[in-house]
Amino acid sequence: NAGVTQTPKFQVLKTGQSMTLQCAQDMNHEYMSWYRQDPGMGLRLIHYSVGAGITDQGEVPNGYNVSRSTTEDFPLRLLSAAPSQTSVYFCASSFRDSGGYTFGSGTRLTVV
């Protein structure tokens, strides 16, 4: 049972480049979310999904896109990377009424 798998673990981008952070879960969780973690700021919600085909914006959505075509996968796309997007990104999933996220191990992204 893999849980929540994020790839890649590390990535360096140049300003203006685009890329997709992958997230997959094998627990049949309805909810999936993307957070970014910055020093002293805790985790901030970027986008979330309550089921396949349904996504919505969180607290800091600008510069990011998501889609959810299957229950298992929830990729996060950076459209045109900026240094302000340097962060650690976490994907998390949960059952609708459990209230307890399972987190992936994170992707450390640096934009130069």
Added chain:
Amino acid sequence: AQSVTQPDIHITVSEGASLELRCNYSYGATPYLFWYVQSPGQGLQLLLKYFSGDTLVQGIKGFEAEFKRSQSSFNLRKPSVHWSDAAEYFCAVGALGNFNKFYFGSGTKLNVKP
């Protein structure tokens, strides 16, 4: 506005000593409260959660937390800290039917002295 405050950025305790990490929240609906732990380079792991009922909840690794509605607090405690407890701890608040949108505190980093 929804928010979670963890007043202590860093805490250092001696191994074997007791621990209390503070968490205060502001939330418009009935809060559902969580504590997570993050070891260096890892994702977050759920320690415990409070939904309703007994205000003292037990979690994994010997941790417990007490919900105090009058103080809007959900402090995490452990009677005797082990060196392996050194990590960063996050408090979070959500709502039934809205678990996809959590609000996290900024974290408390725990150091354990031998």
